[in-house]
Amino acid sequence: MYVTRVPNRGSPPAVLLRESYRDNGKVKTRTLANLSHWPERKVEKLQRALKGLPATRDLAESFEVSRSLPHGHVAAVLGTARTLGVEDLIDATPSRRRDLVTAMLVAQVIAPESKLATARGLRTQTATSSLGEVLGVSGADEDDLYAAMDWALARKDAIETALAARHLNDGTLVLYDVSSAAFEGRTCPLGKIGHARDGVKGRLQIVYGLLATTAGIPVAIEVFDGNTADPKTLTAQINKLKNRFGLSRVALVGDRGMITSARITEELRPAGLDWITALRAPQIKALVQADALQLSLFDEHDLAEINSPDYPGERLVCCHNPL
Structure with missing residues (x-):
């Protein structure tokens, strides 16, 4: 047959x-x-x-699948990080601590969780992706992650300086803003009750300020006591831009609660830095009452530039809000 x-x-x-x-x-x-x-x-x-x-x-019958871990998202995020040179920014010398920090960075993108949950996701027995295996840190626990964070903190200034050299130069705009994060626990020395910018009231929190480029690329971050007011965080950023990053001509962009008249007079002007911010409602009302700002300016254009003796040497750009 x-x-x-x-x-x-x-x-x-x-x-x-x-x-x-x-x-x-x-x-x-x-x-x-x-x-x-x-x-x-x-x-x-x-x-x-x-x-x-x-x-x-059949080929499928020739193999016994004992376990299959998701890998595509790990390859995408880790590959992008390596293309951007993130590992070299952390430390030019390969080490287990660098791999642990890299693993935490990638994990925060693909599955942001606590350090305990991240450690479980890396561990061989409880892995949720191939990340731990790819970076060779599948045996790590949460104590290893915290130790790696302490190691990275000691390298923070060097990392920020390298980022500034890559993304900032004289004459550029630098964005700065502040937020807060509430947390559980009572032992953090920076934890204080303060203005809850994240909407979580009545709990200990920290305040953090972030410097970024106009493209939104983070360059530097600093953590403050949880009851620190926004303007009080500005001094550290000016020192960082001038002294550590070596920038002499920078325009700092911040909101009206951050860059106040006092901060302009006492810190920004003496440091030789420019700024972009917004006036408060009483200041705008005073301009209208002094006829420095007239609604007829917006008959043909939505933007207008005005001058006022109350703001010598400053450009005042007005925008019409039809609402």
Whole structure:
């Protein structure tokens, strides 16, 4: 017996099971079955059996999958981080601590969780992705992660200086803003009750300020006591820009609660820095009452530039809000 395929005009070929036999000395063929409805894999197995060959196994049947970990998102985020040179920014020398910090950074992108949950996601027995295996930190626990964070904190200034050298230069705009984060626990020395910018009231919190480029690339971050007012965080940023980053001409962009008249007079002007901020409602009202700001300025344009003796040497740009 054998399997043959017979061309079928206008249709797929017919798959037939046939055998040869002799009739009065002549070799003849007869069809035993029509296998056209069989799947190709089944036909191939029958052909091998008829030829006395061992049966083949499907590729999927040749492997036993004991466990499969998601990898695509890890490859995408880790690959991007390496393209950006993040590992070299952390430390030019490869080490387990650098790998742990890299793992935490990637984990915060693909699955932001607590350090305890992150450690479980890295551990071989409870891994939620291939991240721990790829970076060789699948044996880490939460204590290892906290120790790596302490190590990274000691390198914070060097990392920020490298980021500033990469993304900032004289004459650029630097964005600065402040927020807060509430937390559980009572032992953090910076934890204080203060203005809850994140909306979580009545709990200990920290305040943090972030410097970024106009493209939104973070350059430096600093943490303050949880009851620190926004303007009080500005001094550290001015010192950082001038002294550590070596920038002499920078325009600092911040909101009206951050860059106040007092901060302009006492800190920004003496430091030789420019600024972009917004006036408060009483200051705008005073300009209107002094006829320095007139609504007719917006008859044809939404933006207007005005001058006022109350703000010598400053550009006042007004924007009309139709609402």
